[in-house]
Amino acid sequence: MENLLVPLHMLVLLPVGIGALTFFLPRKAYQAVMLLGSLFVTAAAVQLFITVRWGSEIIQFVAGWPEVVAIKLVADGISAPLVLLAAVFFTSAYIFSTRAGHMDKTFVFLFLMLESALFGIFLSGDLFNIYVVMELSMITIAILIMYKQEKQSVYDAMLYILMNFIAMAFMVMGIAYMYRLTGVLDLMVIEQRLAELPDPRAAVLPYSMIFTAVAVKAAMLPLFSWLPRAHGAPSAPSIVSAVLSGIQVKAGVYLLVRLSIVFSPVIDAQMLFLVLGFLTSVAGFLLAIAQKDIKLILAYHTISQVGLIIMGLNLGSDVAFWGGMYHIINHALFKGLLFLTAGVIIDTYGVRSVKEIRGVFRSMPVIGIAALAGVLGITGAPFFNGSISKYFIQEGIQGNWAEAGLYLINFGTILSFVKYSTILFGSPPRHLQKPRKDPFITVISLAFGAAIFSGGIFGSQAVSLVFGPQYSAAGAMGIEKISIFAATLALGVLVYRYGVLRIEGVLSGVRNFKYNFNQITVLISLFFVLLLGYSYITMG
Amino acid sequence: MEALEYFFRQLSISDLAVVLFFIGLYGAMTQRSIIKTIMSIGIMDVAAITFFMMSNFEQGARSPVTGTPPEQMADPVPQALMITAIVIGVSVVAMCLAMYMRVVFRYGTADWNILIRRLED
Amino acid sequence: MKHENDLPEQSLILEVVIGFLYPFMLLLGFFIIVNGHHTPGGGFQGGSVLAALFIARYVIFPYNTMDSEKMHAFQRIFLALILLTPMLLLFTGFITRNPEFRSVYLLIMNILIGLQVGLELGVAILRFAFFEGVGKTWKL
Numbered sequence: 003m004e005n006l007l008v009p010l011h012m013l014v015l016l017p018v019g020i021g022a023l024t025f026f027l028p029r030k031a032y033q034a035v036m037l038l039g040s041l042f043v044t045a046a047a048v049q050l051f052i053t054v055r056w057g058s059e060i061i062q063f064v065a066g067w068p069e070v071v072a073i074k075l076v077a078d079g080i081s082a083p084l085v086l087l088a089a090v091f092f093t094s095a096y097i098f099s100t101r102a103g104h105m106d107k108t109f110v111f112l113f114l115m116l117e118s119a120l121f122g123i124f125l126s127g128d129l130f131n132i133y134v135v136m137e138l139s140m141i142t143i144a145i146l147i148m149y150k151q152e153k154q155s156v157y158d159a160m161l162y163i164l165m166n167f168i169a170m171a172f173m174v175m176g177i178a179y180m181y182r183l184t185g186v187l188d189l190m191v192i193e194q195r196l197a198e199l200p201d202p203r204a205a206v207l208p209y210s211m212i213f214t215a216v217a218v219k220a221a222m223l224p225l226f227s228w229l230p231r232a233h234g235a236p237s238a239p240s241i242v243s244a245v246l247s248g249i250q251v252k253a254g255v256y257l258l259v260r261l262s263i264v265f266s267p268v269i270d271a272q273m274l275f276l277v278l279g280f281l282t283s284v285a286g287f288l289l290a291i292a293q294k295d296i297k298l299i300l301a302y303h304t305i306s307q308v309g310l311i312i313m314g315l316n317l318g319s320d321v322a323f324w325g326g327m328y329h330i331i332n333h334a335l336f337k338g339l340l341f342l343t344a345g346v347i348i349d350t351y352g353v354r355s356v357k358e359i360r361g362v363f364r365s366m367p368v369i370g371i372a373a374l375a376g377v378l379g380i381t382g383a384p385f386f387n388g389s390i391s392k393y394f395i396q397e398g399i400q401g402n403w404a405e406a407g408l409y410l411i412n413f414g415t416i417l418s419f420v421k422y423s424t425i426l427f428g429s430p431p432r433h434l435q436k437p438r439k440d441p442f443i444t445v446i447s448l449a450f451g452a453a454i455f456s457g458g459i460f461g462s463q464a465v466s467l468v469f470g471p472q473y474s475a476a477g478a479m480g481i482e483k484i485s486i487f488a489a490t491l492a493l494g495v496l497v498y499r500y501g502v503l504r505i506e507g508v509l510s511g512v513r514n515f516k517y518n519f520n521q522i523t524v525l526i527s528l529f530f531v532l533l534l535g536y537s538y539i540t541m542g
Numbered sequence: 543m544e545a546l547e548y549f550f551r552q553l554s555i556s557d558l559a560v561v562l563f564f565i566g567l568y569g570a571m572t573q574r575s576i577i578k579t580i581m582s583i584g585i586m587d588v589a590a591i592t593f594f595m596m597s598n599f600e601q602g603a604r605s606p607v608t609g610t611p612p613e614q615m616a617d618p619v620p621q622a623l624m625i626t627a628i629v630i631g632v633s634v635v636a637m638c639l640a641m642y643m644r645v646v647f648r649y650g651t652a653d654w655n656i657l658i659r660r661l662e663d
Numbered sequence: 664m665k666h667e668n669d670l671p672e673q674s675l676i677l678e679v680v681i682g683f684l685y686p687f688m689l690l691l692g693f694f695i696i697v698n699g700h701h702t703p704g705g706g707f708q709g710g711s712v713l714a715a716l717f718i719a720r721y722v723i724f725p726y727n728t729m730d731s732e733k734m735h736a737f738q739r740i741f742l743a744l745i746l747l748t749p750m751l752l753l754f755t756g757f758i759t760r761n762p763e764f765r766s767v768y769l770l771i772m773n774i775l776i777g778l779q780v781g782l783e784l785g786v787a788i789l790r791f792a793f794f795e796g797v798g799k800t801w802k803l
Contacts, residue, residue: 130623137630144637154661156648160641164583167634168570171586174627175563178594181620516661519579519654523570607701621703629707636787643794 008046010062010075013085014121016043017092021114024107033100036110040093043117047089054082055470061127070186074127080327081124083468084256087331088124088249091338092117098342098446099241109149109239116142116245123253128188129177132257133170136219139250140166146242147232155237162228164519168526169218176211183208189264197267203541205268210533213271216261217529220254222275222312223282224525226305227517230289233341234301236354240345243297247304247341248334255311255330269537275316280407283309287414291421291502292509295354296344299422300337303415307333307380310411314395321473322398328465329391332457336379336388339450343373346443347425356421361430370426372447377423379454381416381491384484387457387464393483394465394473409490416494421502556596562589576645576652580638587631594627595620681719688716696777700769706776713781717788727793734786741779748772 008016020039024032054060059078063069077085096113099105119142122135140163148159181187183204184195196205221229229251233243258275286306293299311333314326346369351359363370375386382388392412399405457464466472502509517525562585569582603616646652649660692712699705720729748771752758758768 134626134630137634141634141637144641148641151644156641156644157657157661160638160645163634163638163641164579167583167638168567168586171563171566171583171590174587174590175593178590178597181594182597187619516658518658520571520573523567527567527571605701625705625707632711639791643791647794 007049010050010060010077010125011064013043013046013050014075014118014125016046017114017117017121021111024110032107032110036096036114037100040096044089044093047086050077051082051086054078055468070188070191072188073131074188074190075125076127076189077125079470080256080259083327083331084124084252085121087334088117088120091248091334092245094446094449095241095244095338095342097442099239100442101440102239102241109146112142112146112149113241113245116146116250120249120253124256127190129180129192130187133173133177136173137170139253140170143232143242143246143250147235147238149239149242150237152237155235158231158235158237161519161522162232165218165225165228165522165526168523169215172211172526172530173215176208176215179208179211189260193264193267196265199268202268203538205265206534206537206541209265209269209537210530212261213258213533214526214530216254216257217278218526219251220258220312221251221282221305221308222278223285223309225522225529226282226286227522229305230298230301232301233304234295234298236297240297240341240348243301243345244338244341247301248338251304251308252311252330252334255308255315258312259315269541271533271537271540272316272318274533274536276313279309279312279316280411281309282306283313283411284414285309287411287418289512290418291414292512294356294513296348296356296359296422296425297341297354299356299418300340300344303380303418304333304337306411306415306418307337310392310395313408314391314398317395317398319398320471322395324465324469324471324473325391325394325396325398327469328394329388331468332379332387332391332454335450335454335457336376339372339447339454340376340380342443342450343369343376343447347373351431356425359425360428362426365430368444368447372451374423374426375451375454377419379458381419382412382487384487385455385458387454387461389483389487390458390461390465397473413490413494416490417498417502420491420494420498554596554599556593556599559589559593559596562586563593565589574653574655576642576654576657579654580635580642583638584631584635587627587635591624591627591631595624678723681723685716685719688712688719692716692777692781696773697770699773700766706773707780709773710777710780711784713777714784714788716781717785721788721792725792727789729789731786731789734782734789738779738782738786741775741782745772745775745779748775 017039020036020043023035023039027035050060054077059076061077062075063072064075065072067073092113116139119135119139123132123139126132126135144159144163147162148155177187180192183199184192186192186195196202199205218225218228232238233246235243238246262271262275283306286302286304286309290299290302290306293302307329311326311329314322314329317323346366347359347362348354350366353359362373379386379388382392392408396405396408399408462472462474566582566584566586566589569585570579573579573582597620598617600616602614604610604614606615606618642652645657649657651657651660692709692715694709695704695712696706696709699709717729748768752764752768758764
């Protein structure tokens with residue numbers, strides 16, 4: 003604590019404080035002030051990461067209260083890289099949209115408040131703090147989704163907030179049960195006291211309640227109905243979609259990891275989350291293939307990748323765990339880049355359908371190259387960073403069924419992105435006006451593209467730099483992997499040409515199927531009952 | 543008969559809170575009108591908050607200020623934390639109601655099934 | 664006070680009873696606010712009771728004659744005071760050095776929070792009641 007530039011609680015409060023300054027300055031001045039503030043927050047996050055990575059974990063008890071009763075902020079090996087990722091991502095997204103028209107004072111203030119809430123989720127050390135910042139992020143995101151109040155954005159925001167509010171009510175019940183069982187709210191002390199419980203079956207009910215809430219937040223099957231509406235909504239500015247896909251669902255996955263560690267003395271549900279992660283992944287790419295709107299393809303595909311991350315984190319082997327964590331960073335990079343470039347493409351072309359946009363390479367070459375880098379990264383092309391994290395996850399798998407499942411997910415990813423990258427080729431329509439050259443967009447796109455590429459070439463060095471363990475990734479760049487990738491790519495193109503384009507009727511049926519809100523609540527209750535049953539039965 | 547009477551006598555407010563929580567969940571699952579869903583979710587939230595506040599309840603405990611002996615103090619943690627939770631619940635319900643008014647003015651219906659058919663995509 | 668286009672079902676019972684109860688609601692609100700330091704209550708709870716006064720007024724007299732913009736401006740002033748008072752008194756250590764001012768500080772904070780919450784919930788209620796349809800947004 004002594005050698006930190008900014009103490010932990012100030013790091014959480016700083017973005018909101020800077021955002022509150024916007025209300026006192028005119029527009030020209032506050033852009034520069036915001037930029038300086040964001041850079042300062044990024045510098046503080048870098049310094050925090052360096053201190054934690056090459057030092058020890060940092061624990062701060064707010065206002066100096068003793069251990070069991072204080073509000074605790076913790077930065078350790080899992081949360082410090084995520085804080086750094088969030089800070090860098092928010093600053094880059096802010097620079098990217100310097101010239102965009104929708105960045106008025108309220109928007110910037112809400113955006114920075116979201117950054118504060120995400121820092122709070124990553125740095126919190128006790129249960130009630132997590133609840134408060136989750137609520138804060140939920141309210142902020144609901145306002146940001148419907149910011150432009152176009153066609154059906156208010157309905158999307160209402161669905162999002164109602165689903166998450168039910169999840170938060172579950173969470174309060176779960177926290178209340180934990181308080182009755184153990185008497186404290188501090189995560190580490192709960193872990194110790196759970197190990198000493200006289201009857202461990204009492205922890206089944208709070209476990210199910212808390213994890214239902216976390217599963218809604220992390221968009222697992224069948225609770226991901228809010229995600230495509232929130233991320234791919236027509237009214238959300240693409241910077242909001244990028245931040246949501248990049249960081250906010252990862253906050254849900256982070257909570258999954260953290261709370262699994264807390265409950266590990268009594269309940270171990272790794273197999274269940276592994277299977278759920280796999281099913282989420284498959285459902286994600288199947289739905290992604292059926293979409294026409296480019297942002298919805300990206301949003302459904304986020305579900306698929308989050309399923310893959312959850313699989314990696316729950317396989318039980320160390321290599322796969324760190325592969326999953328590295329995939330969190332990679333996915334933020336390439337999905338964020340894809341969303342930002344998709345926003346620029348939609349603004350220039352005026353339409354959102356994947357069939358009507360063609361020829362991005364010819365009309366906007368820089369955006370096209372950046373989008374291509376994102377596509378190559380996400381499909382796991384060799385020498386790009388997606389392949390490294392997928393290779394690490396694959397190393398942890400035993401058994402033929404699991405390997406086949408992973409190949410299926412990779413194939414589905416390639417198929418959806420073959421559909422997406424049809425917008426890059428061809429020639430642009432004639433009535434297209436020349437887009438203005440915007441240096442900020444160019445710089446950020448190329449920087450992300452370079453990060454994606456270098457994360458691949460220096461993959462194992464990147465993992466050991468950020469997380470610690472040394473794994474060799476030589477197999478990911480060998481001839482065998484390259485040939486497998488090329489074969490899968492060819493198969494994907496063939497299946498797209500002769501398969502997907504033929505079954506358009508089925509796909510439009512899938513696309514137009516919407517869940518009623520009552521059915522969504524039934525699914526939440528069924529998930530809760532499933533968790534209850536599974537944890538009770540496996541307790542023995 | 544005796545057992546039944548004993549069972550009803552030892553019910554407490556926490557049990558009421560749990561029952562209310564599941565009534566609210568049932569309401570969210572079955573109501574067709576948007577405003578009734580919002581009310582049900584509000585009931586769920588308040589029931590969860592009541593459940594938290596009733597932990598460590600002792601009959602006859604005194605307020606935890608200076609001047610009372612420590613053995614007789616009531617637990618201050620639940621009520622302090624739940625003030626935050628109540629405020630959050632009020633704000634979220636107010637936001638939901640504002641969104642509901644805009645949706646109803648735009649689409650002309652307050653029923654989930656009819657609303658899905660009238661959306662623009 | 665009767666207008667030409669009054670609603671035909673304007674209830675006389677409601678008018679008389681709420682009119683009678685109005686000062687008691689005000690008294691209850693301030694009682695809860697001021698006694699927050701040793702009974703359940705305090706700023707937020709008393710402020711919500713004060714906001715019930717706006718609903719009562721709307722039930723009797725459903726016409727838009729209150730200026731919600733001025734109430735919003737007052738609420739912002741109180742909010743600024745709420746943020747300033749701890750910064751000036753608590754974080755500089757004034758209260759830790761003179762502990763006899765603790766009860767005065769609590770009282771001031773409770774009253775400020777109560778008035779701010781009452782005004783802000785009142786503004787929210789008025790905006791709901793006189794909603795004119797989509798297309799209008801207000802400043803933060």
